[in-house]
Amino acid sequence: MSDEGLSNETVHEVGEFYQLLTAQLESAFGRRHPHWVRGEIAKVYEKSHMYVDLVDAGSTSSDSKRPVLNAHCWATQWAPLKRKLASEGVTLSPGVIVNFYGYVDVYAPQGKIGFTITQVDVQGLLGDVARRRQELIARLASEGLIDANKKVSISPVPLRVGLVASPGTEGYSDFTGQLLRSGYGFEIVLVKTAVQGEAAPQQIVAAVETLDRDGVDIICLVRGGGSKGDLAAFDDERVARAIAACSTAVFTGIGHTGDESVADLVAHTRAITPTKLGEEIAALVDSWHRRHVRLPAQKVLDATNELLDEATEYAAERRRTMIFAVRDRLRSEQRHLGAQRGQLLVHSRHLLSSTAQALASARQLLGAYDPSKRLAQGWSIVTTSDGGVVRSLDDVALGDSVRVLVSDGSFDSTVSEKNGAPS
């Protein structure tokens, strides 16, 4: 540039130059006239205000000529924006492609032309988050990690429960309350972690690895309900990979009904809430207890009662049977004796009757031989002096005195002659 030239041109002071530049920019863009700018976050820094370097998506840092937009969001606007992003589970981090709404400004003290952010395209970011989430799931699936932990066998009685949670939270209380109320002797091995925020994923990973080494029966990841942002740690790739690599079954109870984190997908078993997870674990133990303790005990009780009833009935039946058997036997003997007694009576009567008849016959026969009847007919009976009946001549001798009995008396006589009967 020549001296002549310099004398004809207006020379601006620095401040004046920046004023001119600002005026030109405002002339071109309008004063604080907002525009949408899309770019990939190259750097992000936050200290009350949020500062971000935005570059063209896909450009590389090795490209020394790539355009960089120094954007910033002042604290008054950043605070509510940050809360909104957090509630949706969105974090502005390097690599994220984002649409910023704002206006151009010039910051003379640092000689920077920048961009003041007034809005962030949350919907666009959500789409990006969802896309990256799907990409993560696809990646995990292609590596066989979705089902890896599901193949881990679990103890039939998972009483030693490793718990990854933040004590004092509702989710923690809901979960542990279920285990305590179950009445079973659960041992809870707690590893405290943050369950939201930037530090949470790494803490959760460390907790899972610690409990895996500890040899608990199962590991439970518990976190109550919250915004998507609150639950973002459970969509973290590091957490998902830690679960997949874990040799202990990992159970999750994260958020509310409808929330499904990547951790849920990778876990061995997923419950829809911490309360449900507690219920399901208690139900597992209860199921085992029922099959192996309560039902066998009931069978023993039933069998015992049945056996006792049978034995009681047997003894009672035998008692009745014996009473009837003995009574029957005695009655049988009584009947037999009675029959014999009757027969004996009949026989006796018959004997008496025939004896009486014989006696009568004898008596009749005897009557025929009654001496008085013979005497009345004229017959007489001669007896010797000693009373013997004279039946033959030989019974007397001549001169013997004999007595002659007749029907109305007797008289004495002397044997003077003996004459034999004519032959």
Place this chain on the structure above:
Amino acid sequence: MSDIGNWNEAANELDAIVASFDEGEVSVDDLFVKLERATLIIETLESRLDATKAKVDELAPRLAKVTEGE
């Protein structure tokens, strides 16, 4: 304890006595002896049963407590 053997042995002997009555094999001379033996067996079995029931009554509530909910 009476010498009736264990439950099964005693029950078998009792059954045999009852069978002998059923079949009319018991003479009047044997009747009292068999009745006396049968009575002894039945009383002993019932006594054992009562003792067992008492033990079961003591244990059953404990077992029932285990089965609560079934």
